[in-house]
Amino acid sequence: MAEEEKAPVKAEKTGKYICPVCGYILKVHTPDEEFRCPLCGCEGKKFEPLPEEEA
Numbered sequence: 001m002a003e004e005e006k007a008p009v010k011a012e013k014t015g016k017y018i019c020p021v022c023g024y025i026l027k028v029h030t031p032d033e034e035f036r037c038p039l040c041g042c043e044g045k046k047f048e049p050l051p052e053e054e055a
């Protein structure tokens with residue numbers, strides 16, 4: 001049986017998003033069009049899904 005270490009990482013699992021501008025991590029909810037980054041004011045729709053953390 002082959003080891004499957006390349007399992008696809010989906011941000012949908014973490015439910016986290018990261019600001020592409022300042023790196024602010026949003027954990028509470030999915031950013032929508034009205035959401036703005038509290039640090040830099042980046043539009044929520046520009047947030048990128050954050051891959052699962054390797055704790």
Ligand SMILES: [Zn+2]
Nearest residue numbers: 019022037040
């Ligand atoms: Zn930001």
